[in-house]
Amino acid sequence: MNKDTVLYLSAITYNYYQEEFWESLRPGLGEAGNFVLDMGKKFRPNRSISRNGEWSIPFPQKVPPMFKAPAYDPNFNKSFTEITNARAQDIKQCINEHNHKFAVMYSGGIDSTLIMSALIKNLTAQETQNIAVCMNGQSLIENPYFYNTFIKDKFKLLDSSSNKYDDLIEMGYRPITGDEGDSIFGTMMGHDLMQNYPFYLDKVSAESRSYLESVRGKVTTTDVHWTKYEDLIIQHLGLEGSPGFGKSLYEKLSKNIATATVPIHSLHDFYWWFIFNIKYVSCATRITVMLNDRLHCKDIFENWALNWFNTGDYNRWSMVNNNNGEKIELSVGTYKMAARKYIYDLDKNDWYFHFKLKIGSLGPNVVFNQDVSNVPVNRRPNARFGLDWEYNTLYIDDADTQDYIRYHLTNFRRDW
Amino acid sequence: METAKILSSKISPMIYVLSNSSSDKMNITNCLEYSTRHKKDETGYGGAGTSQHKQSATLKKIFKDNIIHAGLPLDYAKPERLAMLYRLQEYALFTLRCVYAINLANEYRNMFPEKDYVDSFFKDSLPADFKLMPDNSAAPHGMKYEIKNILYHAMTVEEALDNIHAAWQTYSMKDITGVRQHFYHVLGIIEPEITGVIGKMGQWNKAYHESTAWVM
Numbered sequence: 348m349n350k351d352t353v354l355y356l357s358a359i360t361y362n363y364y365q366e367e368f369w370e371s372l373r374p375g376l377g378e379a380g381n382f383v384l385d386m387g388k389k390f391r392p393n394r395s396i397s398r399n400g401e402w403s404i405p406f407p408q409k410v411p412p413m414f415k416a417p418a419y420d421p422n423f424n425k426s427f428t429e430i431t432n433a434r435a436q437d438i439k440q441c442i443n444e445h446n447h448k449f450a451v452m453y454s455g456g457i458d459s460t461l462i463m464s465a466l467i468k469n470l471t472a473q474e475t476q477n478i479a480v481c482m483n484g485q486s487l488i489e490n491p492y493f494y495n496t497f498i499k500d501k502f503k504l505l506d507s508s509s510n511k512y513d514d515l516i517e518m519g520y521r522p523i524t525g526d527e528g529d530s531i532f533g534t535m536m537g538h539d540l541m542q543n544y545p546f547y548l549d550k551v552s553a554e555s556r557s558y559l560e561s562v563r564g565k566v567t568t569t570d571v572h573w574t575k576y577e578d579l580i581i582q583h584l585g586l587e588g589s590p591g592f593g594k595s596l597y598e599k600l601s602k603n604i605a606t607a608t609v610p611i612h613s614l615h616d617f618y619w620w621f622i623f624n625i626k627y628v629s630c631a632t633r634i635t636v637m638l639n640d641r642l643h644c645k646d647i648f649e650n651w652a653l654n655w656f657n658t659g660d661y662n663r664w665s666m667v668n669n670n671n672g673e674k675i676e677l678s679v680g681t682y683k684m685a686a687r688k689y690i691y692d693l694d695k696n697d698w699y700f701h702f703k704l705k706i707g708s709l710g711p712n713v714v715f716n717q718d719v720s721n722v723p724v725n726r727r728p729n730a731r732f733g734l735d736w737e738y739n740t741l742y743i744d745d746a747d748t749q750d751y752i753r754y755h756l757t758n759f760r761r762d763w
Numbered sequence: 764m765e766t767a768k769i770l771s772s773k774i775s776p777m778i779y780v781l782s783n784s785s786s787d788k789m790n791i792t793n794c795l796e797y798s799t800r801h802k803k804d805e806t807g808y809g810g811a812g813t814s815q816h817k818q819s820a821t822l823k824k825i826f827k828d829n830i831i832h833a834g835l836p837l838d839y840a841k842p843e844r845l846a847m848l849y850r851l852q853e854y855a856l857f858t859l860r861c862v863y864a865i866n867l868a869n870e871y872r873n874m875f876p877e878k879d880y881v882d883s884f885f886k887d888s889l890p891a892d893f894k895l896m897p898d899n900s901a902a903p904h905g906m907k908y909e910i911k912n913i914l915y916h917a918m919t920v921e922e923a924l925d926n927i928h929a930a931w932q933t934y935s936m937k938d939i940t941g942v943r944q945h946f947y948h949v950l951g952i953i954e955p956e957i958t959g960v961i962g963k964m965g966q967w968n969k970a971y972h973e974s975t976a977w978v979m
Binding site: 455485488489491492495535538539542543544545546564676677678679680681696697698699701702704705706707 | 812
């Protein structure tokens, strides 16, 4: 690895293992370098890279080819249902032509329940014999009705608490993940602001507060442009102990949006764009990088893992379906409405349709219970920094990786 | 908490511990119009915040000045969604009553809680094939378990009630303790006629007792 090495993924991760290293760099860094570390503290980790529009990062880095965004097409008019059924047909084809076996990473949440619903609707009973459900007790608790009605005694079950991607692949399964669901529909960050709107309102000026109170119900409509919420967003993006960080991030995101080719109107659009554009690669790669200790990531990305929402059509759908009720009506109770409707068409579960809330599933369902005791400490997930352009995993304790990081962070300059 | 756990098949519930000063204006009719002002005080995993909350029920203390009268939730403004909110309230209240009723009935009337005692204080002390019953019903895991499971899995109050009646019909045939009668009494509904059971507490069902080993 030398200073010109191109990356496909970089992660500034403030966990117990890496924090000391990152903080040791601070004295030698300028404003931009410190900003990047603050991003790591704020987002734990910072794996940002833009798929559309300007967004400078310290390292020479590219979006992995399979996760690039398609061009914005304002005339794209396929429905969410059409696209979802077509995705299930992709799986059907793999089963019938290649006898592929799949393991759906199932949490009981909306994304993975959508995947299961699509497979149940589109595959024959014979074809579903090639589908296993990788889940644990938390998945059952999150959606007991769906499990009892559609999964129990119908699908082979695999334990997600003890089967990582490498385990599944070594058993011959292609893992299916819905990890880009939030990227397609919006973001937990936006929900956090909506839930805590008055908290941030208290921090803005009195005149701004009065206006922001009046537009609280307009966050998912084109009536009020996201820039009108500037004071609120800056407070929300802020980081305790780093004055000016919220404003700096706001300005960086503003530049990205100004140079992007996709229209961004509402406050929900603003946060959707952050995860759809800047954090998409993070969502798309994290399981392969973190939930795999033995296999080469290139092999997984190119031959095994199937990221359900990572298709041109889902991406195009996401770019032309803002502020029409398909992604969200107002707040978290109506989040991922198009997916709720698709699931409801199968399960007719009023409770799930009306009351399902977003629950972060990667931790409790998958990561927390994994046993990595047979992996050397400096090769465990907490010690991973990123991927180079050949998808080799980079580790934070390696001297050349540290030199590389130090060099690029030191030379990073603000351009926003 | 027991009720919240049961409701977690339908919603991801939080139990808020309210202070006196914030609850005096709240009642069973207007409680849906009250809300927390924000979630920033609810730190830690299992809180109500978007990135922390879980499907399983959790308990949280809430600061008194964070409860506000906010009106009905905006996400449930459409008629069909508002109707669903009221349906949730109905199911929650029904579940609360059932849990209260079976717990009280069980504590008052269950004279044979041997499985509970053995599991709690004599784990692995008896041969595995010993038949240990949680109560005097014929329900393999006891009626408390049956009723809570019915409530967890049912989709409507009507479905739950039908299944509860059916469970008593199936499992309380030999119950002489009166748990069933006590349950219905506390629940506040008339006990349905169940053919062939031992009868009201203290009543003698000759046909049944002639077919058992009971010596009364």
